[in-house]
Each structure stands twice: as C-alpha cells, then as structure tokens.
Amino acid sequence: MSAERPRRGAGAVLRRIPPVLAMVLGLIGLWYLAVIPMNVQEVLTRAERAGVEVSPPSAVERRDMGNWALVVRNPGTLGESWSLDRPRLPAPHQVLTELYESTVDEELNGRRGIVRSGSLSNRGLVYHAMVTLNATFVGFLIGTGLGILLAVGIVHSRVMDMSVMPWAIVSQTIPIVALAPMIIVVLYSIGIQGLLPKAVISAYLSFFPVVVGMVKGLRAPGPMQMDLMRTYSAPKGTVFWKLRLPSSVPYLFASLKIAIAASLVGAIVGELPVQQGGLGARMLAGSYYGQTAQIWAALLMAAALAAVLVWAIGRIEARTLRRMGMAQ
Amino acid sequence: MTHAAFALLLWIAGWALNVRLANGPASNTQAARLAVPLIFGATVLGMWELLVRGLGVPAVILPPPSQIAETFTANTALLWRDFVQTILKGALSGYLIGCGAAFLTALLVDRYDYLRRGLLPLGNFMAALPIVGTAPILVMWFGFGWQSKAAVVVLMVFFPMLVNTVAGLQDTSSMQRDLMRTYAASTGQTLMKLRLPSALPFVFNGLKISTTLALIGAIVAEFFGSPTLGLGFRISTSIGQLDLGMVWSAIVVAALAGTASYGLVALLEKRLTFWHASQRGGP
Amino acid sequence: MTDTATAEVPGQARDAGAPVIEASHLDLTFQTADGPVHALRDVSLGIPKGAFVSFIGPSGCGKTTFLRCIAALEHPTGGSLTVNGMTPDEARKARAYGYVFQAAGLYPWRTIGRNVALPLEIMGYGKAEQKERIARVLELVELSGFENKYPWQLSGGMQQRASIARALAFDADILLMDEPFGALDEIVRDRLNEELMRLWARTEKTIAFVTHSIPEAVYLSTHIVVMSPRPGRITDVIESPLPKERPLDIRDTPEFIEIAHRVREGLRAGYQE
Structure with a gap:
C-alpha cells in the first residue's frame, strides 16, 4: 500500500x-x-x-x-x-527583463556585481532581498520563540491565561503594522538602526499568531488523553513533554506559516520610513521615480520569497509530522 | 525613583489581585473573565505612566498614557476625519467590494470544477503573498485619494475570502448532497438550501480575517502617498514632527476600529451561525 | 438456491400485480485504482407493492449499493431496473421515494419542523399545506412538540425519527432506508423498530430496508434478501411466515428463531465461498 x-x-x-x-x-x-x-x-x-x-x-x-x-x-x-x-503598467516581459537585469545581469556583468567586486551589488535586487530576508528571519525567530514561551506560560498558569490571552486575541484584530514607522523612528532616535528595528516589527507581527496557535495546540489533547496521564500520576513536566508538546506540533506549523508571511510583510513595511535598502525601500524608490518595472520586479521578488518561505515551512512540517507518525 | 518603586508596587498589587481572582472560587464567572484582563491592562497602563515619569523617558520616545489621552481628546475632530478617510472610505469600501467580488467569484468557481482546480491553488498561493506591496503601484494608478486605498484593500481581502468561501461551498457531506438528489432538487435549490448555509462558517472566517487585512491595507497604502488626512498619513507625518502623542492617538483609533469591526462581524456570525458546533459550546 | 445468483420474491407477491421495484440481471462494476470491483453481479429481484423487504449481508455485499441504484444515486453498468415502471432517474425526478440515510443528516441550521419542510419547500408545496404535513408526520413519529427545537438539542434516536418524518412528508409510496438505526443503542433501536412497524401498517408504503442485524431484519420484514460479497449478489430470499401484527416478544417464538437461523445459514454460506 x-x-x-x-x-x-x-x-x-x-x-x-x-x-x-x-x-x-x-x-x-x-x-x-x-x-x-x-x-x-x-x-x-x-x-x-x-x-x-x-x-x-x-x-x-x-x-x-x-x-x-x-x-x-x-x-x-x-x-x-x-x-x-x-x-503605467509594464508588460510581463518588461518586468521579467527588469528582474533579470537587476539580478543575474547586475551580479555577473555590473561594475558592482559579485563577479567584479566580490560582494552583492547594492543596486541589484538580490542584495535588497537578502537585507529583507535577514530582518525577516531574525524577527521570525525572536517572535516565534517568545510566542511559544508565552503560550507555555498561558497553558500552565491560570492567571496568565485569564490576564494575557484576551489581549493576545484582541491584538490579532488590530492593524499592528501601523506601529511600524514609529518603532523604526523611535529606535533610530535612540541609536538603534539597521536590521534590528525591522526585526522588532517582524517579531511583533509573528508573535501573536504563534501565541494563539500554540495555546490551541498545547490544549489540543482531549480529556481522555489527559486522564490517561493522570492515571500514571505524571508530573506536569512529563505531561508537557510527552503529550502537550507533541500534540501541539501541527498547530505550531500552521501558525508558523502565517508568522513567516507576516514577518516578511513586517520587514518590508519596516523598510519604508528609513531608506536603507531592502525590498520595501526598493518599492518606495520605484514609486518616487516612476520606475514601475522596478516596483513590479521588487514585488515579484517579495512574492517569490514569501512562496519559498511558506513552502519551506510546509516541507519541514510534512517531514516532521511524518517522522512523528502524524501524517503519511 | 519613587515612581519606579510605585510601579513595582502597582505591578505586585495588580498581579496579586489577579492571582486571587483567577484561582478563587469565582474564577469561572463572567465578571471574573472580564475583570482579570481589564485589571491586567490597567496595571500595564499604570506602570507605563509611572515608569515613563519616574525614569524621565523623553516624550519623543515614549509618551505617558496620560499625555496620549490628552492629545486624543484635544484632537477628536481631526482624528474623526482621519477615521472617516481611512476606515470608512478606504477600508470599508474596499472591504465590501473585495469580499463581495470574492464571494461572487467563489460561486462561479464552485460551479465549474476546472475553474476551481485552477484557481484554488492560485488563490491559496496569493493569500500567502505580501500583497501590501502592490500599494505603491495602486497609489500611482488611482491617485492619492481613498480610491487607491480601497483598491489595495480589495486586492488584500480578495484571495483569503475567495479561498475560504470556496472551501465552505465544498464543505457538504456526500450524504447531504445525496439527500438533495433524492429530492430532485435543482442546482439553485441545492445552493440556497444546502451549500450556502453550510458555507456560512467559512464565509465568516474569511470575513473576519479580512477585517484586519483591510485596515492594514488602508493604513499602509497611505504611507505611499495620501491627501493631508488619514490615519496612515497622521502616523507618518506626526512621526516626522516627533509628535508621538498624536502617533499613539492615531494608533488607538486604528486599534479601536479594528477591534470594533472584528467584533461586529463576530456578532453577526454568532447570530447567523448559532447552529455551528464552534458557536454552540466550548472555547 | 445458493448456487444460482438470481432470486425472485416468489408466490403471492406476483399475484398482487406488477412489482413496484424490479431488477433483472443488474450489474454494477466500479473502476478503481486497484482494478474493477464488482459491487453487484447479476442481481434479479422484484419487490411487490406494500412489501417490507430487508437486505442483509456483510459489508461489501452490495446491499447499500443496490438501494442507491433504486434511488438513482448509483448507475448500474448492466441489466435493467425499474421503479414504478420508470427508470430510477425518472422515478427520482417524479419524487417517487423517500430516502433515510445511516445518519439523520438533519441540517443544523434548521429547526426540526423546518427540516421536515425541506423536501416540501423544494417540491413547491404551499405554506399551509407544509404546516399541515409537518404536524401530521411529526405526530406519526411521535415528535409533536419538538417542531421548534434544533436537531442538536435532540437525542440521536429522536434525530433519526425526525429524518424518517422528513422522508414521509411528501407523497412517495416507496421508503428506502439504509441502516437507519445502525448507530443507535439496542433499546432505542427496539422502540424505533416497533414504531416503524406501526408506521408501515398505517401508511402501506413499500419499504426497502438495509441492515446488519439479523433480529431486526426478521422482526421487520415480509421478505428478507440475504446477500454476499465479492461479487455482491443475492444468495437467498426468505419470505417471512410471521403475521403482520408483531409485538416485540414475537422474537422469542420458535418461528422467529427458525427464520433467524435460516438467515444466519445463508450469511455463513456466503462467507465460506
């Protein structure tokens, strides 16, 4: 079979x-x-x-x-x-040409390309994509880590559950990105700039989906499974490692997919106020100078990044679940 | 320093009160469920106020809540105009057009299996993309007015709504469909009496996801260009003037708008899908 | 009898006129990834008007498939099948039968009354007539007073009774029931069997009834059709000598036990091949 x-x-x-x-x-x-x-x-x-x-x-x-x-x-x-x-609207082949010129062509033949200068060209799209990707990753890791920790706390402490959980749910209904420009500017004014402010926004955006998903996951074991643990008089830690955590894995991955997409959006929006590279900066520059093909190329690049990131998590999910015996 | 000490005291007091409430005999009552998060929120606000004052944090970095409240009340007329511009004109019109179009498309897609098999993977793919990125293009096309914001919102809500509605229309058991066949029900009757009602929970899921997306779209699109009003405009210009009280006030408006619109949709959902297992019991 | 794959409900049935449902040499083969599956092979059967026919056999014997063929939910690949002298699909469009599924399948967004009204709405009955019919069939299944309750507020047995009421609401003279009580506990099942008996006596409908349970089949039926799998076929047709009036304790009589024994033998023979 x-x-x-x-x-x-x-x-x-x-x-x-x-x-x-x-x-x-x-x-x-x-x-x-x-x-x-x-x-x-x-x-x-x-x-x-x-x-x-x-x-x-x-x-x-x-x-x-x-x-x-x-x-x-x-x-x-x-x-x-x-x-x-x-x-006003470039044809698909024009966008693809722009994409090619600002990636492969720029790196291979450009004066600042990786072939001649040894480092990615800051005029090329690959460089900007990497800038965005770094912020996305750092933010995603921070947000997910904190999210999981908070979820564990919420599941084990009734006070935390009742105090924090409603706010976590409410926060999913508000447009948190609105905070992005302020976070960037405020952090900039106290001397923090570069990757970290963007990562903070990404972390913030990926934090709440993970908290909500993970709490759901850690609570997924049914009464019968919990009762079984009780008949073994298993301590809380054992219940957590042997039952709650494994049951939460499918939920975790579902929210990770949302979180990574949100992180990417956060990083891109975070690049708007301060023009220091990245796909968001590239889009804004394109819109200032009427370079529509450049915006479209950056957009395609962002779409490709999102697709690859979500796909990668999907692959890890499939493998993990299969190894855990939760999927074929 | 006394302020900071007070902050600590406040925290301990608030937390202790919540511990008593949450572990006490009345912890399952509606009142406790409401009181505990509110006490927590109030504690955080109080600490914020005390710490900002006590540690002398400059207002251009983090204004105390009292100052935000002051700015808010002093500028309600301005903020109301921003609200109308961004939420009612930009987000709401885009939301209605986008969700409506997605719903109709879903009906069409559901009729033709080929369309469904072609569009559904695409829709799933699109729903995961950073569609806010189209904002600069749409602002260029539709101008700085609310129309461009509505256009961004349409694009943002369309795919999540489409995917959810199509999934909902598929969510009938073969037994329910067979039953309609035994009645020799027409396609229209099957749609009206079986598929649409059973799709409702999914439709509402799409509508709920879309409320937040609509606000995000409308606000972020204003970062790419807007007339001299709107929440996104208010946030970006006030930051330029280092008027953080105003920034926070605009954020408060956005948050309230988000929670209220989500709440409205959730309320409607409760009224219309009271029969669904998710509404009948359990968390 | 067991050697021949064809069977016919014999005797006085034919005297009552042409059968309501008549199948001859019916074949149904499903094409699956693992090769063809013969769900029905050479099934011939006539069901006379007013009969209560049970189909019994292990899973995969084609009893449900046969019922679904009558309802035009499956399409035979060979042989002929008529319902009220029409093709099954014509009979479906003429709304000739009511179908009761394994689960009640009531719509959770409709009250019991509105669930019963569902077929009436689809078939275009007037509002007043709908109301009158809902009251009548709910009384028939002893659910009067539950009209405004939602299905999820009722027990499983009550839900299944409501689904029977739904099948009775319009004027179909054939009732097709696919293991309607299979998911219920024995005590509820006994009561529903008894009620179904009475209902059948009062309405004089022709009932085709699929079941797993030998006592249920023997208790309810005028004819018991024993089927066996791979390929799905009829191995025996037993005409019940039991009287039409059947209290529950008829199940302890020697006649009952004898028929049950014969059914069991038929089932066992089907397994051994």
Missing part, C-alpha cells in the same frame, strides 16, 4: 497542473491586454510627438476620454504599448 502512494501523489499533482497552468496563462494574457488601455495616453502622446496623426488631436481632450475609447479610436498606433520606458 505504502509503496503505491508516491505514484498516486505524483499523478494527483500532474492532474492539477493543467488547470492551474491554464489559469496562469489566462491571467498573463489578461495582463498583456490590460497594458493597452493602461498605457494608451502615454503611447498616443509619444505617437503625436513622432508626427503620427492621433484622434482626438488635443492632449487635454484625450485626458478626459476613457482609455478604452482611445484604444478603439487609435487602433493603428498602439504598437509601443508593450515597450514604453516608464509605462
């Missing part, structure tokens, strides 16, 4: 790919289509400058018209839609 499983699993994955692929292709198609109306104003202005007749000829009139109407009235002059320098 168990020998068959991988084959079936692979089959299931293979069956899932075509529809997902179709959706992704469909979305990319829509993206290419959306580029036309999004950039039509700029395209027509450039065409006009190049001496092509545009309808309507006045830029003011054009500004007041709907983008689709302009597209319909100027079907012949839209060739530049997908190759503008500073488009």
